[in-house]
Amino acid sequence: MTAPLPPPAAGPDDDQAQQIAFGRCVLALSRTMRTAPLGWGLVAWAAWGRVPQANLLAWLALAATGWLISLGLLALIRREGMNLARHQHWLQAAAAIDGAWWGAVIALLAGNDAALNAFLGAVLCGVAAVNAPVYVTRIHVFYALCAALWLTALTGLLRLPGRAMLDIALGLAVFLGLLCYFMHGVATRVVEGIRLQLANAALTVQLSEALAAMEHQAATDALTGLPNRRSLDQALAAQLALARREGRPLSLLMLDLDRFKAVNDTHGHGVGDAVLRAFAQRVQAQLRPSDVCARYGGEEFVVLLSGTKELLAVDAADRLRRAVADGPLVPGVAITVSVGLATWRDEDAAALLARADAALYAAKRGGRNRVIAG
Numbered sequence: 001m002t003a004p005l006p007p008p009a010a011g012p013d014d015d016q017a018q019q020i021a022f023g024r025c026v027l028a029l030s031r032t033m034r035t036a037p038l039g040w041g042l043v044a045w046a047a048w049g050r051v052p053q054a055n056l057l058a059w060l061a062l063a064a065t066g067w068l069i070s071l072g073l074l075a076l077i078r079r080e081g082m083n084l085a086r087h088q089h090w091l092q093a094a095a096a097i098d099g100a101w102w103g104a105v106i107a108l109l110a111g112n113d114a115a116l117n118a119f120l121g122a123v124l125c126g127v128a129a130v131n132a133p134v135y136v137t138r139i140h141v142f143y144a145l146c147a148a149l150w151l152t153a154l155t156g157l158l159r160l161p162g163r164a165m166l167d168i169a170l171g172l173a174v175f176l177g178l179l180c181y182f183m184h185g186v187a188t189r190v191v192e193g194i195r196l197q198l199a200n201a202a203l204t205v206q207l208s209e210a211l212a213a214m215e216h217q218a219a220t221d222a223l224t225g226l227p228n229r230r231s232l233d234q235a236l237a238a239q240l241a242l243a244r245r246e247g248r249p250l251s252l253l254m255l256d257l258d259r260f261k262a263v264n265d266t267h268g269h270g271v272g273d274a275v276l277r278a279f280a281q282r283v284q285a286q287l288r289p290s291d292v293c294a295r296y297g298g299e300e301f302v303v304l305l306s307g308t309k310e311l312l313a314v315d316a317a318d319r320l321r322r323a324v325a326d327g328p329l330v331p332g333v334a335i336t337v338s339v340g341l342a343t344w345r346d347e348d349a350a351a352l353l354a355r356a357d358a359a360l361y362a363a364k365r366g367g368r369n370r371v372i373a374g
């Protein structure tokens, strides 16, 4: 009977999904930050000659400083392994600094030029829109960026006269509010996707482990831990193919414990089982790693000696026989083994096994505890 599949593992930790989401966000931000100088160029181009040069230079200096601080924070986060618990506030700080120096573009450059004001408002909307997918796996960090951007912009607008400035502040607030609202839904689905990927990966590992365990079970004899008959058939087919292709010699031993029924009858089946297990271990201890020892059925075993001609195989078989006869396999139970040997002669597996079986039968008839080559 095959063992039932283990129950599926519990879903992966939410912490793990959040950690992956955080790592993705840090990497995305590291990439996007490289494009910031493009934004400076656009702003400088639009404001050139329209605002006092000192203001433009002050904003560029502020932007470059904020940018360098954010880059430094990101580099530290990456160097220390992007740990969510330790670094999430650092990332929030980097985003807020980013938002603040962008927002300062209004404070330093907006004024009476309506076209420039509109351009700067559009730039801030663009900055928020570009950053939305960057922070989609850490939406709260995006809120920090938007809040810092809007508050800094508002501070600059409030000190200017006229309603137009408040209109820009309101328009920006509506745009950022809507963007955050829609990104919230997207962000939830993205993190859910990461969770599903983790669950799938965990399930795949679990299934392949269960499959490997089942394959092992299907190929192994439960009592002795040796390969079973099914596995022997496969090993024998492979060895015969090798023998045919490369002319490698192959010898097959069929071993059968002598008068094993008497062990069961005298000591009980439990002791009989222990004898079979001890026999398997003793035989295996005598073999090379390339040899195959399988339980053929009952108290019968088959050994494949690859690359071994008949003379050497007889020696090996006799060594096995002596190892069994040398001392009791379990305390108080002495037993011997008879061995039939057949060396491959361009025949198929069934014929080779039949020859070894006939040799084993001859060994039994000859008095047991002996090796006969067929």
Ligand SMILES: Nc1nc2c(ncn2[C@@H]2O[C@H](COP(=O)(O)OP(=O)(O)OP(=O)(O)O)[C@@H](O)[C@H]2O)c(=O)[nH]1
Pocket: 223, 256, 257, 258, 259, 260, 261, 262, 264, 268, 269, 270, 271, 272, 273, 276, 297, 298, 299, 364, 368
């Ligand atoms: N304990 C135990 N006994 C087994 C197992 N498989 C087969 N047997 C027993 O092995 C015994 C084989 O007996 P026989 O075929 O008569 O052979 P034998 O007594 O070894 O005699 P010879 O082979 O002629 O020397 C039977 O009593 C089976 O019940 C097993 O997994 N555990």
